[in-house]
Structures are given as C-alpha cells and as structure tokens.
Amino acid sequence: xxxxxxxxxxxxxxxxxxxxxxxxxxxxxxxxxxxxxxxxxxxxxxxxxxxxxxxxxxxxxxxxxxxxxxxxxxxxxxxxxxxxxxxxxxxxxxxxxxxxxxxxxxxxxxxxxxxxxxxxxxxxxxxxxxxxxxxxxxxxxxxxxxxxxxxxxxxxxxxxxxxxxxxxxxxxxxxxxxxxxxxxxxxxxxxxxxxxxxxxxxxxxxxxxxxxxx
Amino acid sequence: xxxxxxxxxxxxxxxxxxxxxxxxxxxxxxxxxxxxxxxxxxxxxxxxxxxxxxxxxxxxxxxxxxxxxxxxxxxxxxxxxxxxxxxxxxxxxxxxxxxxxxxxxxxxxxxxxxxxxxxxxxxxxxxxxxxxxxxxxxxxxxxxxxxxxxxxxxxxxxxxxxxxxxxxxxxxxxxxxxxxxxxxxxxxxxxxxxxxxxxxxxxxxxxxxxxxxx
DNA sequence: AAGGTTATGTATACGTTGTACACATAACAG
DNA sequence: CTGTTATGTGTACAACGTATACATAACCTT
Numbered sequence: 290x291x292x293x294x295x296x297x298x299x300x301x302x303x304x305x306x307x308x309x310x311x312x313x314x315x316x317x318x319x320x321x322x323x324x325x326x327x328x329x330x331x332x333x334x335x336x337x338x339x340x341x342x343x344x345x346x347x348x349x350x351x352x353x354x355x356x357x358x359x360x361x362x363x364x365x366x367x368x369x370x371x372x373x374x375x376x377x378x379x380x381x382x383x384x385x386x387x388x389x390x391x392x393x394x395x396x397x398x399x400x401x402x403x404x405x406x407x408x409x410x411x412x413x414x415x416x417x418x419x420x421x422x423x424x425x426x427x428x429x430x431x432x433x434x435x436x437x438x439x440x441x442x443x444x445x446x447x448x449x450x451x452x453x454x455x456x457x458x459x460x461x462x463x464x465x466x467x468x469x470x471x472x473x474x475x476x477x478x479x480x481x482x483x484x485x486x487x488x489x490x491x492x493x494x495x496x497x498x499x500x501x502x503x
Numbered sequence: 504x505x506x507x508x509x510x511x512x513x514x515x516x517x518x519x520x521x522x523x524x525x526x527x528x529x530x531x532x533x534x535x536x537x538x539x540x541x542x543x544x545x546x547x548x549x550x551x552x553x554x555x556x557x558x559x560x561x562x563x564x565x566x567x568x569x570x571x572x573x574x575x576x577x578x579x580x581x582x583x584x585x586x587x588x589x590x591x592x593x594x595x596x597x598x599x600x601x602x603x604x605x606x607x608x609x610x611x612x613x614x615x616x617x618x619x620x621x622x623x624x625x626x627x628x629x630x631x632x633x634x635x636x637x638x639x640x641x642x643x644x645x646x647x648x649x650x651x652x653x654x655x656x657x658x659x660x661x662x663x664x665x666x667x668x669x670x671x672x673x674x675x676x677x678x679x680x681x682x683x684x685x686x687x688x689x690x691x692x693x694x695x696x697x698x699x700x701x702x703x704x705x706x707x708x709x710x711x712x713x714x715x716x717x
Numbered sequence: 718a719a720g721g722t723t724a725t726g727t728a729t730a731c732g733t734t735g736t737a738c739a740c741a742t743a744a745c746a747g
Numbered sequence: 748c749t750g751t752t753a754t755g756t757g758t759a760c761a762a763c764g765t766a767t768a769c770a771t772a773a774c775c776t777t
Contacts, residue, residue, distance in 0.1 A: 303742065304754065326540075331734065340756050342736075347754090351735065415691060436693070459705055462688055463681075463712055470684030474676055477629060479650070491673055498677055502712025518725065518772070545763060554727050556765075561725090565764060 309347040311337040316358035320411040360426040362412035367429030373397030387449040391442040395496045402472035523561040525551040530572035534625040574640040576626035581643030587611030601659040616686035
C-alpha cells in the first residue's frame with residue numbers, strides 16, 4: 290500500500306521502509322564470513338544503501354546491532370537442531386526415543402557449527418544471556434532457543450528414566466559444555482580441518498560421553 | 504653494561520632496550536582486563552613510552568603482537584595447571600594417582616579461567632595451534648603447554664589402566680571439550696556469576712563426566 | 718679512534734571505524 | 748492543510764592499524 294513496499298528492498302522512497310531488518314540481515318551476511326568482529330556498522334549501512342548514521346535510529350550502537358545479529362544466529366542454530374530432530378523416526382522404547390532427541394540436539398548443534406562457523410561463533414559471542422526466557426528472535430520453529438531445546442531434551446531423558454532425578458539439576462550445563470567445547474575445537478582449535486571420518490567419530494563419542502556421564 | 508640496562512624499563516637512552524618484551528607485557532595487561540580485543544597496538548606502545556610505529560620493528564602487525572600475548576597467556580594457564588598438580592600428595596593406588604593428576608588439569612584450567620577471564624579468553628582466542636610442538640613461549644615450568652599437560656595426564660591414566668587402549672586416541676579432545684566448554688559457560692555464558700558452591704559442584708561433575716566417559 | 722652499516726626509534730599521513738550533533742525530509746495526525 | 752514526529756543525511760571528531768620517509772645511535776670494521 291504505502292510507497293515503501295515497492296521492491297524487495299524498499300528504495301523508491303527516501304524512507305527505507307524496513308531498515309532495521311535490512312541492517313540485521315546485512316549483519317548476518319557479514320557474520321557469515323568473518324564472525325562477530327566482521328559485523329561492522331558502516332558496512333551494514335552501506336549494504337542497505339543508507340548513510341552510516343541512519344543505523345542509530347534503530348540501534349543504540351554497534352553492540353546493539355550485534356546483539357540482534359547474535360539473536361538471529363541463535364535462531365538459526367535452533368532451526369538446525371529442530372531439523373535434526375525431525376529426522377527421528379519413532380522407536381518403541383521411550384528411553385531410546387528420548388536419547389535420540391537429545392543426540393539430535395548435539396548433532397544439529399555441531400553440524401551447524403561446522404557448516405556455518407561464522408554464524409555459529411556470532412551466535413555465542415558475548416551472548417547477553419543464552420537462555421533469556423523465550424526471546425522469539427532467538428528461537429526456531431518451535432519457539433524455543435537452542436538452550437531451551439537442550440533443556441527440553443534432557444527433561445525427556447529424565448522422564449524416561451535415563452537420569453537419576455538427583456543428578457538432573459544442572460545436567461544441561463554439562464551437556465552443553467561438552468558439545469560446545471568440541472564445536473570450538475573443530476572450528477578454530479587444533480581439530481580444525483580434521484578428517485571427516487575422524488570428526489564424525491569424535492562427535493559421536495562426545496555425545497556418548499554426555500549420555501553416560503549425566 | 505650497556506646504557507640500556509639502567510632502570511626497570513630501559514628509558515635513559517633513546518633505544519628502549521627491550522621493547523619487544525615490554526610490548527608483550529603491556530599487551531598482557533590489556534588482555535587481563537578486556538580480553539583479546541583490548542590488546543590495542545597503539546595503547547601498548549603508549550604504555551611502553553614509545554611511538555606507535557616502533558612496534559613494527561618487532562611485530563609484523565597487530566595480529567603478530569596478539570599472537571605473542573596469546574602465547575604468554577597460554578603459559579600462564581600451564582603454570583596454573585602445574586600449581587594445581589603440585590598440590591597432589593602421593594597416594595598408594597597408581598590409578599587413583601593418575602586420576603588426581605588428570606583432575607588437577609581440569610581444576611587448574613577452570614580456576615585460572617575464573618580468576619583471570621581476560622587472560623584465559625586471550626589464551627584461546629584464534630590460537631594458531633593449541634598444541635604447536637613444544638613452543639617454549641606457551642609452556643609452563645615443565646616446558647609443556649596446557650594441551651600437552653592434558654595429553655600427558657591422560658597418558659598416565661591409560662598407563663594405569665584407566666582407559667581401554669582402543670579408546671585412548673582422541674581422548675584428550677573429549678576431555679578438553681568438556682572442561683573448556685564449562686569454562687566458557689562460567690565466564691560469559693549463562694552460568695556467569697553463579698554461586699560459588701554450585702560452581703564448584705559443576706566443576707567436579709564435569710570432571711567426573713570426563714573420567715567416566717573416557 | 719673514525720666512519721660506514723644497520724637496528725631501532727620518530728614524524729607524518731592515509732583510510733577505516735564508531736558515533737555525536739545539527740539539519741532535512743516526508744509520513745502521519747489533527 | 749499544517750504541525751509533529753519518525754527517519755533519513757551531512758559534517759565532524761577521535762581512535763585505530765599501518766605505510767612511507769626520515770633520524771639517531773649502537774655496532775662492526777678498519
């Protein structure tokens with residue numbers, strides 16, 4: 290209706306139309322190759338076809354923009370986890386089912402980290418609060434953030450009797466630690482560029498370690 | 504002998520005397536509060552009482568300086584681990600002894616991360632290669648880097664029969680993943696500022712998870 | 718001891734960044 | 748139709764990394 294809705298990126302009018310979203314999307318592309326430090330305010334405005342200071346009408350400063358980009362990246366991680374969980378076919382044993390849901394969290398998480406290292410690093414760079422109750426910007430289809438998906442999966446394992454209740458508190462942190470640590474090792478640690486076969490084997494072993502150690 | 508050796512920081516002569524080391528030390532202090540991104544070349548030269556471009560006689564660029572600072576930080580981690588290992592009193596059971604050595608790696612690592620988050624983050628920020636054969640700059644008293652100390656500790660556990668040999672390869676990566684992941688959670692993840700008691704409990708549980716899961 | 722070579726510092730300059738402040742424009746409300 | 752306000756631009760500044768040219772003094776050779 291309004292003149293701003295002309296093209297894919299509003300540009301016929303002097304008002305951008307959806308600059309906030311455009312800047313976040315530009316930021317995401319910058320993060321994709323280059324990680325969080327590549328999310329440069331001026332470059333984002335350049336890509337949005339707008340003057341540098343226009344960004345300050347939508348974000349208080351660069352960090353504020355980066356936080357939004359970070360939120361978008363977290364939602365991508367959530368989507369990757371959900372996609373992995375969607376692959377699961379029903380199995381009779383509820384405990385086995387719950388374990389598969391949990392494993393899907395780790396596998397989806399790690400696959401995303403390897404496929405999109407820049408976005409992954411951005412998702413968890415100085416994240417204000419990884420859990421941050423139900424922030425829709427950081428969630429996937431299910432409306433849950435990556436951390437909430439993990440928590441839910443562990444709840445499922447506990448419900449199926451896979452974890453003694455006295456060891457349930459904090460279990461998500463143990464699981465997250467192991468999987469996230471491996472992600473970092475694989476992305477820019479000494480395991481960077483490792484053989485695919487070895488890599489997948491390590492992924493499986495970390496997840497097994499978590500299952501056993503919970 | 505030479506005029507440069509006058510004071511703690513050589514400054515009587517126009518030649519600094521030990522500018523390279525001075526810049527690295529300044530960089531370490533910057534990293535201490537502020538992490539890797541706070542290691543700013545101009546500020547380091549300022550603190551060394553020297554013009555900005557003087558740094559380029561000793562480092563090819565800012566990244567090169569940061570790499571050296573990173574190496575220094577890794578050696579601090581190694582020292583923290585060694586200090587923790589030094590606390591161990593001899594026990595009769597060799598397997599128990601080996602486990603204690605391994606646990607000291609994790610405890611020393613995590614305590615250092617909590618005590619000096621800026622240095623810790625710098626130590627493992629874009630580290631070129633965490634293992635990097637016997638780089639003395641990155642080592643502690645023993646001449647071993649943090650990763651080498653971990654590897655040695657796991658070797659000890661295997662020798663004492665704590666790990667089936669077929670699961671030995673790559674075991675150090677599993678251990679490192681879990682401990683490093685927890686460090687990140689505690690430093691700037693959702694576990695930041697957690698209660699001390701809860702924190703120490705999580706540390707113990709992560710280490711137990713590693714021991715069990717290896 | 719003298720003088721050339723070289724290591725190590727300084728001076729100046731440029732492009733890039735984040736961001737403050739003043740101003741301009743057009744969408745919208747009355 | 749006109750004033751308010753949301754959203755853009757223009758200009759400016761300090762800080763950063765770093766390239767290039769130049770200066771100084773430590774050193775090595777004679």
